[in-house]
Amino acid sequence: MATAAQFTRLPHPAPTAAADRAAVLADPGFGKCFSDHMVCIDWSEDKGWHNPVIGPRGPIALDPAASVLHYAQEIFEGLKAYRTADGGIALFRPEANAARFNASARRLAMPELPEDLFIGAIRELVAADSDWFPTVEGGSLYLRPFMIATEAFLGVRPAKEYKFLVIASPAGNYFKSGAPAVSIWISDYTRAAPGGTGAAKCGGNYAASLVPTAEAFANGHDQVLFLDAAEHKWIEELGGMNLFFVFSDGTLRTPALTGTILPGITRDSLLQLAREEGLTVQEDRYSLDQWRADAASGHLVETFACGTAAVVTPVGKVADRTSEFTIGSGGPGQLTQKLRARLVAIQRGEAPDTHGWVTRLG
Numbered sequence: 107m108a109t110a111a112q113f114t115r116l117p118h119p120a121p122t123a124a125a126d127r128a129a130v131l132a133d134p135g136f137g138k139c140f141s142d143h144m145v146c147i148d149w150s151e152d153k154g155w156h157n158p159v160i161g162p163r164g165p166i167a168l169d170p171a172a173s174v175l176h177y178a179q180e181i182f183e184g185l186k187a188y189r190t191a192d193g194g195i196a197l198f199r200p201e202a203n204a205a206r207f208n209a210s211a212r213r214l215a216m217p218e219l220p221e222d223l224f225i226g227a228i229r230e231l232v233a234a235d236s237d238w239f240p241t242v243e244g245g246s247l248y249l250r251p252f253m254i255a256t257e258a259f260l261g262v263r264p265a266k267e268y269k270f271l272v273i274a275s276p277a278g279n280y281f282k283s284g285a286p287a288v289s290i291w292i293s294d295y296t297r298a299a300p301g302g303t304g305a306a307k308c309g310g311n312y313a314a315s316l317v318p319t320a321e322a323f324a325n326g327h328d329q330v331l332f333l334d335a336a337e338h339k340w341i342e343e344l345g346g347m348n349l350f351f352v353f354s355d356g357t358l359r360t361p362a363l364t365g366t367i368l369p370g371i372t373r374d375s376l377l378q379l380a381r382e383e384g385l386t387v388q389e390d391r392y393s394l395d396q397w398r399a400d401a402a403s404g405h406l407v408e409t410f411a412c413g414t415a416a417v418v419t420p421v422g423k424v425a426d427r428t429s430e431f432t433i434g435s436g437g438p439g440q441l442t443q444k445l446r447a448r449l450v451a452i453q454r455g456e457a458p459d460t461h462g463w464v465t466r467l468g
């Protein structure tokens with residue numbers, strides 16, 4: 107059984123030239139450039155996790171019958187490493203990502219990965235690619251751990267071989283427009299049904315969200331919002347972000363984790379920060395009709411989306427096939443900006459870490 111201490115380190119034969127890397131780091135965008143290294147760890151029934159390697163990033167060989175290519179046995183995580191003001195490197199709540207990764211693994215009938223191996227893999231990669239941090243304001247090194255079923259077998263059952271990998275991508279701002287508030291499209295499609303995989307971070311959920319997301323873009327919006335599958339009435343989440351609502355009496359509301367919503371770590375962190383601010387926080391369902399009515403009456407003053415990639419993003423406009431409404435002034439609200447600033451300051455080591463959320467990598 108592999109442990110974090112046993113990584114084989116393969117030197118990169120031809121790392122990216124410094125000038126090319128500097129050009130990337132000055133304008134990284136999101137998810138389009140990658141660092142020089144990757145981690146790979148194998149799993150088999152008889153050996154468990156074995157052969158942990160940090161080496162040059164590159165294509166991986168898969169048998170064309172590998173289960174992941176046919177039945178989508180795949181899960182992933184997303185977290186960021188930050189350069190702190192004192193020149194160090196910090197991770198934000200990586201244990202929470204490790205725990206969620208294993209919850210996703212259980213739902214997709216995949217083997218769990220010990221937390222020390224998950225975090226050890228990230229440590230190895232960040233150490234190997236420590237000169238891949240963007241130089242732009244708000245930049246970070248986005249880390250993408252994932253697991254795929256590699257066994258060559260077309261029968262339908264959980265695979266008996268897997269690979270866990272971690273790649274890294276320097277990241278600037280998630281939304282290419284850099285717009286202060288996003289516009290969202292309410293989809294007729296649904297994302298997750300009760301008993302389905304909505305609470306697991308698996309690629310299959312994203313595959314199913316691509317048509318509705320393309321529809322949002324075609325209608326001039328930035329993101330898609332999904333309602334619940336049973337009644338098509340209750341607000342669930344965006345394609346890859348959780349939602350929060352702020353009311354004129356200072357109450358903050360977010361949909362409860364009913365099993366069809368992805369339990370965001372940003373969501374959980376903001377709930378804790380808001381409770382500490384003394385805000386009344388409700389994890390409860392909220393209907394589209396009520397949202398529209400509350401926005402019109404002025405009872406609802408802000409709405410924001412949150413997730414690792416975009417952190418906290420204000421929602422300015424909401425539309426479906428027949429109607430459209432604006433939230434507050436259509437721009438970022440006060441509480442949205444305050445919560446965002448508090449969270450970012452903790453993540454970047456600029457505010458005291460009173461929750462034990464920050465892991466320093468040196």
Ligand SMILES: *Cc1c(COP(=O)(O)O)cnc(C)c1O
Binds near residue numbers: 372373412414
């Ligand atoms: C990853 C993800 C989120 C946000 O989770 P964070 O842990 O905050 O990054 C929200 N919704 C979906 C569908 C996701 O996949």
